[in-house]
Amino acid sequence: MIEAQSLTKRYGDKLAVDDLSFTVETGRVTGFLGPNGAGKSTTMRMMLGLDNPTGGVVTIGGKRYSELHHPLRTVGALLEARWVHPNRSARAHLAWMAKSNKISPKRVDEVLDIVGLSEVANKRAGGFSLGMSQRLGIAGALLGDPEVLLFDEPVNGLDPEGILWIRKFMQRLADEGRTVFVSSHLLSEMALTATNLVVIGKGKLISQSTTEEFVARATDSTVKVRSPHLDRLRPALDRVGATVTPTDDGLLVAGVAGEKIGELAMENQATLHELAPQQGSLEQAFMQITGDSVEYHADLETESAEQPAGHAAVTN
Numbered sequence: 001m002i003e004a005q006s007l008t009k010r011y012g013d014k015l016a017v018d019d020l021s022f023t024v025e026t027g028r029v030t031g032f033l034g035p036n037g038a039g040k041s042t043t044m045r046m047m048l049g050l051d052n053p054t055g056g057v058v059t060i061g062g063k064r065y066s067e068l069h070h071p072l073r074t075v076g077a078l079l080e081a082r083w084v085h086p087n088r089s090a091r092a093h094l095a096w097m098a099k100s101n102k103i104s105p106k107r108v109d110e111v112l113d114i115v116g117l118s119e120v121a122n123k124r125a126g127g128f129s130l131g132m133s134q135r136l137g138i139a140g141a142l143l144g145d146p147e148v149l150l151f152d153e154p155v156n157g158l159d160p161e162g163i164l165w166i167r168k169f170m171q172r173l174a175d176e177g178r179t180v181f182v183s184s185h186l187l188s189e190m191a192l193t194a195t196n197l198v199v200i201g202k203g204k205l206i207s208q209s210t211t212e213e214f215v216a217r218a219t220d221s222t223v224k225v226r227s228p229h230l231d232r233l234r235p236a237l238d239r240v241g242a243t244v245t246p247t248d249d250g251l252l253v254a255g256v257a258g259e260k261i262g263e264l265a266m267e268n269q270a271t272l273h274e275l276a277p278q279q280g281s282l283e284q285a286f287m288q289i290t291g292d293s294v295e296y297h298a299d300l301e302t303e304s305a306e307q308p309a310g311h312a313a314v315t316n
């Protein structure tokens, strides 16, 4: 289990992580979600003792990183910029890591096999594709057979096959009883990968819950309404304080239950052609829960513009 308590990191004037408290459970994939600059990498660096908190503490299995006797046997990490000597083979790289961490050399071939790199084990890592490099990074993280694994934006830049592989692999690690904590700014990716979510924005905790709860909380109250008499219904909805968004063929109504909308329609003699609670996507939930956070909205727009088709169109 990972536990952050009032974790804070200040860089000069910039509060990168602001009084952040959350727990990450064993045997699950927990997504660490937030837009670029939210403080995810900084938090992960503090978990790994690569950065010192300005305040608060983060522990892994009850201990700070600096207190771990064999860190690599407790926590393995794949950080964004993983350095591998380009002329070294995958096997040589892992053998060097194993040696410097007093891990049996036998483990090198085991982890190469686990990540599916056995056939290219003697090839130069410099010639590896991004997907293969990520696998090599994961092999390194697994060397000490750790209970806890941290992945910082592991699918960034990967093709669909690479993304699928990482997703399944993380699920397998969690099924083995490990704690898997994975950061991403891709909400739709997290909806498919993580059962739990820790969501942050501007260094602060926004939400900690299961992915299902996170989506349900925001989307239960959104109802699609179609009616030939919207001119009569809309003012009534406004009067009860509903948030109304016009769509191509009707309205999306938030903040008022479907039953109440039905009653308002009857009272105002508006025929209803459709009254449908919406099963929202994680993106919608995110927008609702983060409210008017400009930073998030900007990020979501960029994201939907950048994501390949099929990757963005994921609902829960």
Ligand SMILES: Nc1ncnc2c1ncn2[C@@H]1O[C@H](COP(=O)(O)OP(=O)(O)OP(=O)(O)O)[C@@H](O)[C@H]1O
Residues within 6 Å of the ligand: 011, 014, 015, 016, 034, 035, 036, 037, 038, 039, 040, 041, 042, 043, 185
């Ligand atoms: N070494 C540093 N010195 C100064 N500011 C920093 C440093 N590292 C991070 N920051 C700032 O702290 C904030 C949080 O950055 P961080 O990289 O942790 O966010 P992130 O959520 O991981 O974003 P990204 O997805 O872009 O990596 C940002 O505003 C960043 O510019």
